[in-house]
Amino acid sequence: MDVTSEDNGPGGAANGFVLGVLGASGGVGSTALATACAVRAAAAGREVVLVDAHPWSGGIEIMAGTDATPGLRWADLQGVRGDVDPGRLIAELPAGETGFRCLSWGPHPPGSMPPGPDPVLAAVRAAAEVAVIDLPRPGSRHQEWWSACSDIVLVVDASVGGIGAASVVAEAVSGLAGLVLRVPAAIDDGDLAAALGVPLLARLPVDRTVARCLDRGRAVASETGPLAEAADHLLAGVLPGLRAA
Secondary structure, three states, rough: OOOOOOOOOOOOOOOOOEEEEOOOOOOHHHHHHHHHHHHHHHHHOOEEEEEOOOOOOOOOHHHOOOOOOOOOOHHHHOOOOEEOOOHHHHOOEEEEEOEEEEEHHHHHHHHOOOOOOOOOOHHHHHHEEEEEOOOOOOOOOOHHHHHHHOOEEEEEEOOHHHHHHHHHHHHHOOOEEEEEEOOOOOOOOOHHHHOOOOOOEEEOOOOOHHHHHHHHOOOOOOOHHHHHHHHHHHHHOOOHHHHOO
């Protein structure tokens, strides 16, 4: 489907806030947290798009409850060049139950090098108040995605290996906004924040509502639970205007 602009003029202004959620290591729940942030920000009345920049991880649209919903995926947008019409793009993305839109890879990862964020992300940012990106860890083209974010939060497992990985990744991220700590954790919150040099924004416990939501085909954090609460804390830290909502 053609989502390019009908004229050759410049696209909309890139005014939206882009929140990147980055796992310091595998299996820390960054995809679930990114999805929860999209769900909760949309529930607070914001225009939100959840973006999958992690093509080989799989599962974000299952987390979002949009896997059976028709609409554009990244595979439909590969090869898009020039200006992308923000309104047309957003209207064609699958919609989650709280109204957010989801741009995912679906069940089929790219067979070759995946595209970078532009021009598609520029259109998302022009159309949505908030874009939440499930970021790739260091590797091919990760800096393109990292540099496209307004703020990045790092999800950390407080094991010896997890903290070691977090220290390496934190050093590589410019302007890291804060941490989300998987709990239970043996390390003190303040000690972790001091060690990595960034504030702790939220704690992420095990959440039994996640499995229930997935079994019912619903977006994670669509039910009240620790994941939704962690997303609320995180959003209030990086987007203070959501606190009142």
